[in-house]
Amino acid sequence: MKSNKLTNYLRGEKMKFLYDSNGKQIAYEDDGDLFSEDGKYLGYYYDDYEIFVSKNGRYLGEIYDDDRLVARINSGFSSTKFSVRSGSVGTRYSGYSTSGISLPSQYENVKDI
Secondary structure: OOOOOHHHHHHOOOOEEOOOOOOOEEEEEEEOEEEOOOOOOOEEEEEOOOEEEOOOOOOEEEEEEEOOEEOOOOOOOOOOOOOOEEEEOOOOOOEEEEEOOOOOOOEEOOOOO
């Protein structure tokens, strides 16, 4: 298991808002669970691989630049089936934004949120 700033951050220390590359809030993470800005359960953080997995068990994305939820183009996890998990309903947190960033060519904004 890797130990890094993100892994430690996602171990329940606090809630984290996540944005796309344009700076629009698209989700938030709370204690390893991923929610849409309207509180819908989206998936979970898979600590061993440092990725987010959808509630249906598919690769969803990963963190880039500390607070961007993005998908790696041609990720090795794209065809992997992970555990399916159901989650609770979260709280609505919407309307937050931050400045946009440029993504390296191997990343794109997550499409399934």
